[in-house]
Amino acid sequence: xxxxxxxxxxxxxxxxxxxxxxxxxxxxxxxxxxxxxxxxxxxxxxxxxxxxxxxxxxxxxxxxxxxxxxxxxxxxxxxxxxxxxxxxxxxxxxxxxxxxxxxxxxxxxxxxxxxxxxxxxxxxxxxxxxxxxxxxxxxxxxxxxxxxxxxxxxxxxxxxxxxxxxxxxxxxxxxxxxxxxxxxxxxxxxxxxxxxxxxxxxxxxxxxxxxxxxxxxxxxxxxxxxxxxxxxxxxxxxxxxxxxxxxxxxxxxxxxxxxxxxxxxxxxxxxxxxxxxxxxxxxxxxxxxxxxxxxxxxxxxx
Amino acid sequence: xxxxxxxxxxxxxxxxxxxxxxxxxxxxxxxxxxxxxxxxxxxxxxxxxxxxxxxxxxxxxxxxxxxxxxxxxxxxxxxxxxxxxxxxxxxxxxxxxxxxxxxxxxxxxxxxxxxxxxxxxxxxxxxxxxxxxxxxxxxxxxxxxxxxxxxxxxxxxxxxxxxxxxxxxxxxxxxxxxxxxxxxxxxxxxxxxxxxxxxxxxxxxxxxxxxxxxxxxxxxxxxxxxxxxxxxxxxxxxxxxxxxxxxxxxxxxxxxxxxxxxxxxxxxxxxxxxxxxxxxxxxxxxxxxxxxxxxxxxxxxxxxxxx
Numbered sequence: 343x344x345x346x347x348x349x350x351x352x353x354x355x356x357x358x359x360x361x362x363x364x365x366x367x368x369x370x371x372x373x374x375x376x377x378x379x380x381x382x383x384x385x386x387x388x389x390x391x392x393x394x395x396x397x398x399x400x401x402x403x404x405x406x407x408x409x410x411x412x413x414x415x416x417x418x419x420x421x422x423x424x425x426x427x428x429x430x431x432x433x434x435x436x437x438x439x440x441x442x443x444x445x446x447x448x449x450x451x452x453x454x455x456x457x458x459x460x461x462x463x464x465x466x467x468x469x470x471x472x473x474x475x476x477x478x479x480x481x482x483x484x485x486x487x488x489x490x491x492x493x494x495x496x497x498x499x500x501x502x503x504x505x506x507x508x509x510x511x512x513x514x515x516x517x518x519x520x521x522x523x524x525x526x527x528x529x530x531x532x533x534x535x536x537x538x539x540x541x542x543x544x545x546x547x548x549x550x551x552x553x554x555x556x557x558x559x560x561x562x563x564x565x566x567x568x569x570x571x572x573x574x575x576x577x578x579x580x581x582x583x584x585x586x587x588x589x590x591x592x593x594x595x596x597x598x599x600x601x602x603x604x605x606x607x608x609x610x611x612x613x614x615x616x617x618x619x620x621x622x623x624x625x626x627x628x629x630x631x632x633x634x635x636x637x638x639x640x641x642x643x644x
Numbered sequence: 645x646x647x648x649x650x651x652x653x654x655x656x657x658x659x660x661x662x663x664x665x666x667x668x669x670x671x672x673x674x675x676x677x678x679x680x681x682x683x684x685x686x687x688x689x690x691x692x693x694x695x696x697x698x699x700x701x702x703x704x705x706x707x708x709x710x711x712x713x714x715x716x717x718x719x720x721x722x723x724x725x726x727x728x729x730x731x732x733x734x735x736x737x738x739x740x741x742x743x744x745x746x747x748x749x750x751x752x753x754x755x756x757x758x759x760x761x762x763x764x765x766x767x768x769x770x771x772x773x774x775x776x777x778x779x780x781x782x783x784x785x786x787x788x789x790x791x792x793x794x795x796x797x798x799x800x801x802x803x804x805x806x807x808x809x810x811x812x813x814x815x816x817x818x819x820x821x822x823x824x825x826x827x828x829x830x831x832x833x834x835x836x837x838x839x840x841x842x843x844x845x846x847x848x849x850x851x852x853x854x855x856x857x858x859x860x861x862x863x864x865x866x867x868x869x870x871x872x873x874x875x876x877x878x879x880x881x882x883x884x885x886x887x888x889x890x891x892x893x894x895x896x897x898x899x900x901x902x903x904x905x906x907x908x909x910x911x912x913x914x915x916x917x918x919x920x921x922x923x924x925x926x927x928x929x930x931x932x933x934x935x936x937x938x939x940x941x942x943x944x945x946x947x948x949x950x951x
């Protein structure tokens with residue numbers, strides 16, 4: 343190869359640069375591994391469709407979720423224009439299911455965000471400050487861990503009435519514990535890493551180190567845990583709804599629909615089967631994506 | 645060992661204190677009172693009733709009184725069930741929950757471990773994939789979904805099993821509730837066993853055992869399995885918590901006279917003392933099981949040092 347070919351601006355050089363091996367970041371690697379995981383990719387597609395359905399579906403269904411129709415009481419699927427049938431008040435199941443799916447997903451997302459914010463802040467502070475502060479903060483988490491939390495959530499719902507905002511807070515407040523432990527452990531080990539020392543030696547400020555070096559490395563485990571927290575929250579909410587303490591009628595969530603379906607299942611099994619199916623598919627998608635992400639981001643754990 | 649035990653018991657004290665405190669004030673912050681019945685009490689009667697239970701005192705004083713009683717094992721009378729103390733109520737109802745919980749954890753351990761071992765021995769073959777697919781299903785599907793679906797299939801449609809009821813713990817009545825409670829545990833236990841077995845089967849001492857010419861079944865039973873199920877022991881605590889949560893649902897669906905069903909009812913009726921008693925009971929149970937798990941772990945695995 344002639345020297346001229348290497349001169350900046352020469353067409354040969356441009357050609358070479360195009361073919362040169364491009365450096366791959368950790369995240370590129372992770373994306374590749376994730377996209378090779380068939381279960382995770384299929385789950386992402388299905389979940390995307392479900393989200394889309396929950397968002398625009400209600401506009402396409404010719405019934406409202408709380409529209410009571412005397413003539414359609416317990417209409418089986420595919421009769422009277424009800425694709426999935428109707429319930430004991432003649433309300434369209436499809437409309438209620440889409441609405442319930444949306445509510446469940448929204449609760450899952452928001453409560454997870456609450457736990458994310460509390461958990462990351464708490465864990466990062468404990469990990470960063472270290473020493474006595476860390477010890478006390480983690481001892482508190484240990485103590486909270488051994489509480490029978492479901493009882494406190496039930497008490498909370500009984501005490502302050504069944505409003506939807508409280509469900510977010512209650513569940514989010516329960517789920518942050520694991521998040522804070524993960525973040526704290528990660529922060530502790532990151533603090534010791536050579537690249538952090540190098541950054542410090544290079545004169546970066548504390549804030550810059552956190553932003554440039556610590557947080558991006560925290561992101562992996564946090565993302566994985568978030569995808570696994572969302573289904574846990576959906577289950578927790580449905581559990582409360584199932585006990586009659588969650589979302590109140592005429593609103594619906596997957597939990598209330600399954601609960602109502604279980605009451606009428608002898609007469610109208612579709613009221614139980616369809617919501618259960620949607621619930622199972624949703625939870626499985628989240629779990630597959632979470633597992634896939636974990637394998638992709640942290641291949642050591644395989 | 646003794647030092648560890650004392651340390652753990654000392655840590656348990658603030659935990660229990662926190663449990664009692666939070667539960668007490670949360671319960672009292674709830675609107676309504678245990679004496680709101682169908683029939684409204686006249687103010688005088690209500691004042692008398694309140695005085696009888698010491699509820700006319702300031703909340704702080706009641707709290708101190710409650711703590712003093714609880715320390716001595718006196719959890720007070722039930723406010724809803726006349727002439728019964730909280731301990732009576734607990735005693736009358738815990739047997740059903742206990743039988744249910746124990747049966748399902750034994751069932752889950754047996755099936756879960758067998759499935760896990762099979763999957764590990766047939767790693768990346770069809771038996772492995774089927775088992776693990778079932779395990780994923782078991783983890784994903786919550787009890788309140790499996791319970792009604794199983795009732796619909798096996799009780800309503802096929803008519804093989806009763807739909808609900810306890811019937812003094814008859815075997816047929818227990819099949820469905822125990823299965824529902826055990827399913828998620830089977831899933832988790834089989835995954836843990838599989839992971840443990842795969843790791844252990846690669847270890848040097850298993851290779852040594854093979855080199856000695858031991859039969860494969862002896863290697864699995866005597867050498868590999870014992871080490872592989874260690875992680876299961878530390879799962880005991882969370883498993884118990886899962887069973888308790890599950891039993892709330894299962895007891896409601898199958899209409900079983902256990903503690904779980906009692907808890908929600910009592911909370912809704914504002915039976916303060918019974919609710920408090922149950923929260924304390926469950927918290928102590930979880931702490932105790934975690935402690936047992938840690939002790940067992942150190943006995944089974946001498947590499948683990950208690951600190």
